[in-house]
Amino acid sequence: MLDQEQGYLTADGRKIGGVVMEMKNITLRFGGVVAIKDISFDIREGEIRAIIGPNGAGKSSMLNVISGFYHPQEGEVWYRGAKRPSMKPYQVAQQGIARTFQNIALFEGMTVLDNVMTGRLTHMDANIFRQAIWKGRAEREEVENRAKAERIIDFLEIQHIRKTPVSRLPYGLKKRVELARALVSEPSLLLLDEPMAGMNVEEKEDMCRFILDVNDEFGTTIALIEHDMGVVMDLSDRVVVMDYGRKIGDGTPDEVRANPEVIDAYLGVSHD
Amino acid sequence: MAATTSGAGGHQSLPALLHRNATQFGDRPAYREKELGIWQSWTWAQTEAEIEALALGLINLGLKQGDFVAIIGRNRPAMYWSMVAIQSVGAVPVPVYQDAVAEEMAYVLEHCGARFVIAADQEQVDKVIEVQGRLHQFEHMIYLDARGLRKYDHSRLHQFSHVQEQGRAAREEFLPELKRRREALDYDSTCVMLYTSGTTGKPKGVVLSNRNVILTSKNSCEFDRLTSGEDILSYLPMAWVGDFIFSIGQAYWAGFCVNCPESEVTMLTDLREIGPTYFFAPPRVFETQLTNVMIRMEDAGRLKKWLFDRFMAHARKVGPAILDGKPVSSGDRFKYWLGNLFVYGPLKNSLGFSRVRVGYTAGEAIGPEIFDFYRALGINLKQLYGQTEATVFITAQPDGEVRSDTVGVQCPEVEIRISDTGEVYYRSPGVFVEYYKNAESTASTKDTEGWVATGDAGFIEPDTGHLRIIDRAKDVGKMADGRMFAPKYVENKLKFFPNILEAVLFGNGRDECVAFINIDLTAVGYWAERNNISYSSYQELAAHPQVMQAIQSHVEEVNRSVAADDMLSGCQVHRFVILHKELDADDGELTRTRKVRRRIIEEKFADIIAALYDGSDKVSTRTEVTYEDGRKGYISATLEIRRAAVTGAPQRMAAE
Incomplete structure (x- = not known):
């Protein structure tokens, strides 16, 4: 079952609580295309959790699964200790x-x-x-x-x-x-789909500050998708890295940065 | 009026005036602030309670008589309360410009040895924390807005409301002490210390006593018959002497209401909602508003545009005369009345000037067209002349004697004389006590009889008694052939064009004058948009040939007008460049009140000046810029040097 007790302390001393949402072996297909392939990860109370990956990695699909807009063909979504059934978006909104x-x-x-x-x-x-x-x-x-x-x-x-x-x-x-x-x-869980896309440096800085302040002031758990690696690494407590629908890394920004598979995905090693 | 019956002698400090106001008009609004979309208000009685709670809290934290307390933040009621609370406990408030970078702030905090700092928000707290290592006397910081500060180390950091709570809790214990300290205040105690932005060198701390502030406030309130019914909008920097006098001195003397905008960017909306009766703004604000009106009229429908043009022409003709109470024919009066119904009234309303009874502008010269526009609408806009060392007021224009080219007659109890060198001197009850820890400067500015040198060159018009200012005395120079060089005179003429934001003239000791120009991005940008000219940056727009051409025609027009003045005809601009960056206070090129720092600009852009004089057509340059967060960068550019036509200088001047 879900491990509610275990939490951790972030580098800047914030206490991160138990698991709020857990994705278990999610697979999402559109016809023959596999958008997400057997991915599992969790989001914990009070943390800023990022999902990153190159274009077409399945990030937005993942966010749509979290938000209840897409229903995965395989796998389970657990939210606050209960398995979430297939829901309409407004029902998800009512859950916070x-x-x-x-x-x-x-x-x-x-x-x-x-x-x-x-x-x-x-x-x-x-x-x-x-x-x-x-x-x-x-x-x-x-x-x-x-x-x-x-x-x-x-x-x-x-x-x-x-x-x-x-x-x-x-x-x-x-x-x-x-x-x-x-x-x-x-909301108790806030999902941000590329909050910095198309912004200039100053706007990005502002947005970063707002996201941190939201987390700090309201204690909101935040899951975000972002393209801009620099922003993500500064902002998040833990990062999931996706590539071609697979999870290739999961951990603190430093761990992820050191992960060879992630480096390959971002530096563009030939996938042929 | 209540204020005069109680006499000046009885109330020798602002806390005493506060108590008088809380007793006499306790249920009238003293402060309003727009918060969360709603105007919140505090009566004088509530204000007294808030201030007392803070004062008790400050004693509780160990604030002593004679300590200095820096106040950093935008205009908010709590920040104004802080000033009076600090005075109540016998300490001295030192408001600091909130947009100052940490480095500038460190100088001021160190110079006055502030033990306490009251900061508005995280941004200001961060700046102080950044430099606190260098501040030996610094002990406690109090902040107003807790946002983002939760995780900070709170051993020396306190939330404003907590300090007040602790003060309330310890009321019994500290009230006798607070009373003792309050009663110890008299005319000679220090009311406030304000740092002058200083066009040269380091800022100086101007010490103003209660006598300076209260007598000046009393005199100026009487001059314009200000009563407890006035409403003002407080949006100018709290560190500036003008804001201290309007929002604290006069407000406490007359007992009127101070309204604080929701944020800096909502100022114009808040102005409209409050509709102040007494309004103060630097020319820049009036210019911006006028530019906005004109831009929007350009986009208006044909009928509206026609109505606006027609009635504005009529208003320009008779409006100022009606305002001054001069005879105007009944036909013209009727037409003006109609215009008021359809154009002026609604326009004033949308500008927020419907209720303005007295409006002042100062700090810089205002363009005659701008000045006349507002007066034509029936807004009693006047000019005054003053400085920090005089507690603002030196001269002001009385109702009915208003012109754009003078700064008025001396204020009550002010004496003026012009020295042999043409410099303006004054003596008044508002003359400052001293420059803090700077006896040398004090002595060179204020003589033993109390006369203070303004540093401005000017003369008194013989027939009207009005003072006219030509320029800063130290900037007035001579050209190589002995003709007078008065840069500001020409710069102001240039700046009156909406397209020109800033101009700097050089030519002291030279044969000819040359100029730097900054275009106004709003005005020129709008023009570019209408003419389908695309640009990506200030730099690119500034270098556009059509922009160059437009500026050149402005320069030539100014040259013609300067040539008409025998005394100053040598100041015509022979060559000019449009600078590749806007002059900026962060780069030290302007003061925080946006006055040009000539020496610094001269040094920084020496290469461009050299090119202007050696006859080249182009100059390549690289300039250091400081970003808002304090980082530095460089921009490089190749600037085109333009020649402007000059009108032949009258030869007879050379004979002098």
């Missing part, structure tokens, strides 16, 4: 898992604030009739949700664009808004 997307998926015509507020949907109880009457519970709920949204807006320093339609924002800020929307649902 939130994510951002590689290609930004915001409501372009809506303001930043409204976009962030949509992240509170899973926490809203009032039905459409109560919302229409507004007074009482619906109003209280809205105020509460707005306060939560504002706290995240403040946290991610996007106050100045609160009322700006998302379509008018530059890429780096859109990414931040997407993170805000994920955070406002108060």
